[in-house]
Amino acid sequence: MTDAIALDAVDKYYGQRQILRDLTLRVPLGSVFAFLGNNGHGKSTTIRLITGLTRAQCGSIRVLGHDITRERRRILAQTGCLIEAPSSYPNLTGAEFLSIGVSLKKLARTEIHRVLELVDLRGDGRQRIQHYSLGMKQRLALAHALLGSPRLLVLDEPTNGLDPHGTQQMRRLLSGLPAMANCTIFFSSHNLDEVEKTASHLAVLHDGAVRIQTSVPDWQKSLAGVLALDLCDAGKGALALQSMGYATTTDESGHLLVADVDRQQAGVLHARLMASGLTLYQSTLRKPSLEQWFLQTSGHHGSAT
Numbered sequence: 015m016t017d018a019i020a021l022d023a024v025d026k027y028y029g030q031r032q033i034l035r036d037l038t039l040r041v042p043l044g045s046v047f048a049f050l051g052n053n054g055h056g057k058s059t060t061i062r063l064i065t066g067l068t069r070a071q072c073g074s075i076r077v078l079g080h081d082i083t084r085e086r087r088r089i090l091a092q093t094g095c096l097i098e099a100p101s102s103y104p105n106l107t108g109a110e111f112l113s114i115g116v117s118l119k120k121l122a123r124t125e126i127h128r129v130l131e132l133v134d135l136r137g138d139g140r141q142r143i144q145h146y147s148l149g150m151k152q153r154l155a156l157a158h159a160l161l162g163s164p165r166l167l168v169l170d171e172p173t174n175g176l177d178p179h180g181t182q183q184m185r186r187l188l189s190g191l192p193a194m195a196n197c198t199i200f201f202s203s204h205n206l207d208e209v210e211k212t213a214s215h216l217a218v219l220h221d222g223a224v225r226i227q228t229s230v231p232d233w234q235k236s237l238a239g240v241l242a243l244d245l246c247d248a249g250k251g252a253l254a255l256q257s258m259g260y261a262t263t264t265d266e267s268g269h270l271l272v273a274d275v276d277r278q279q280a281g282v283l284h285a286r287l288m289a290s291g292l293t294l295y296q297s298t299l300r301k302p303s304l305e306q307w308f309l310q311t312s313g314h315h316g317s318a319t
């Protein structure tokens with residue numbers, strides 16, 4: 015098994031309305047996989063399918079190598095979700111809150127200290143939850159999801175509502191957990207800046223179908239951007255580029271700009287400019303952020319509802 019989650023040709027309807035269409039998704043084992051999409055395009059529905067909370071009308075859903083419709087219990091025993099909300103238990107201490115999960119799952123009490131340590135709450139287990147910050151509550155919920163060392167964590171918007179500090183702590187945790195806790199993380203998010211800093215893989219869901227799925231390094235390599243060239247003679251450079259079929263503009267520093275160039279094309283351009291006798295002092299490929307790219311990829315659409 016190489017994929018923690020494998021969805022093939024999944025269709026999901028609520029009544030007459032089709033929410034997911036021909037959805038195919040591969041989440042590699044050990045990845046931190048970000049699931050992106052505008053509001054109402056089907057992220058939570060996909061998460062509900064993966065955790066067996068709702069059923070698809072057709073297609074196959076395999077989680078940790080098992081079929082969700084036939085082996086849901088087996089899958090859930092190895093999966094952690096951000097479902098329990100610590101805010102509902104303000105009078106309990108963090109450790110007491112976790113002890114409920116420990117009893118239900120019949121785990122050793124040492125598990126409480128292990129998960130508190132994993133989420134950086136080691137010294138806070140005896141404090142009542144009402145005195146926790148939102149970020150601490152979110153990390154306590156994550157600790158709860160980590161009870162029993164699940165092989166898969168499924169998190170619906172784990173940084174939602176957190177301040178920059180809380181977001182940064184959650185980001186550090188999520189990117190480190192696969193190695194520390196030997197698990198795969200699948201999370202949905204609207205925070206694209208976070209995704210860029212945290213995820214190893216990403217998929218964009220648009221109108222119920224996966225529009226793109228890739229590893230973050232491959233995505234970064236494939237991104238086209240604006241190539242800014244600092245040449246000894248910008249005029250000659252512009253003519254040389256024109257003869258190669260590229261239109262240029264100039265920025266305020268006198269750099270030649272060539273739009274819509276990817277990494278490979280940039281390499282070819284450098285070689286050809288230098289072969290025509292021009293000295294290249296510096297070259298920068300200015301790529302769009304994940305946010306700019308997402309807006310282009312999702313066609314600037316707002317809510318599908």
Ligand SMILES: Nc1ncnc2c1ncn2[C@@H]1O[C@H](COP(=O)(O)OP(=O)(O)OP(=O)(O)O)[C@@H](O)[C@H]1O
Nearest residue numbers: 028033051052053054055056057058059060318319
């Ligand atoms: N139980 C349900 N019955 C009927 N329609 C539903 C149900 N749950 C969700 N929907 C609809 O399905 C569509 C997809 O919802 P979903 O919650 O999966 O989107 P999402 O991408 O998670 O959105 P958000 O980012 O806002 O959480 C929405 O139009 C929603 O109104």
